[in-house]
């Protein structure tokens with residue numbers, strides 16, 4: 001492996017622990033800041049094709065058979081009991097911080113599950129790389145849906161009061177560029193609110209390579225609350241808060257572009 005080209009994007013060191021083997025991939029962990037990534041990144045091909053209808057359906061089937069059946073069942077029970085809609089929860093978090101009518105961008109909006117909740121309250125734009133999912137999102141009323149690669153989209157000079165990244169940053173081969181782009185697209189007092197898999201959760205440490213967060217080559221990079229906060233501050237965000245629970249596979253993070261709030 002050519003590690004010379006493999007500086008950790010959080011701490012800039014080249015010192016990796018080859019932690020797990022999953023099929024043909026290795027999960028590498030930075031020994032200093034615990035940022036994780038799969039190796040090799042390549043062989044993924046075009047992300048547009050990767051997120052086509054056929055490939056999405058194929059991976060969903062595979063993931064179902066791979067996941068631990070007991071935990072999958074437990075999750076279904078708890079979901080049915082509480083009837084929690086995670087997108088609604090995410091919307092509520094953002095709605096407490098941004099006024100009605102604020103402009104928001106949902107990066108990786110999928111079929112519009114989050115924008116459906118956000119649309120009555122915010123001025124919504126969504127961007128989705130999968131044509132298949134983006135077309136479904138376009139059926140929502142009063143939202144602006146762009147289909148394409150977030151890093152290549154110019155947004156015609158538009159900026160936003162809020163950006164949502166819900167379970168999406170782990171899919172970027174260059175997450176730093178994506179977060180930098182969010183920073184640039186935000187208004188001076190804008191908020192980036194995101195959710196991603198928590199590499200530091202106990203479930204990963206207990207289940208190791210069988211952890212549900214591992215989905216190579218769909219998930220490429222892995223953050224924990226500390227190294228993500230560090231990266232966001234390095235990019236220029238003035239204040240970063242994270243919320244994580246040891247037994248939750250995901251964590252939340254809010255990054256504020258301006259300090260005055």
Ligand SMILES: [Zn+2]
Nearest residue numbers: 008011030033
């Ligand atoms: Zn590092």
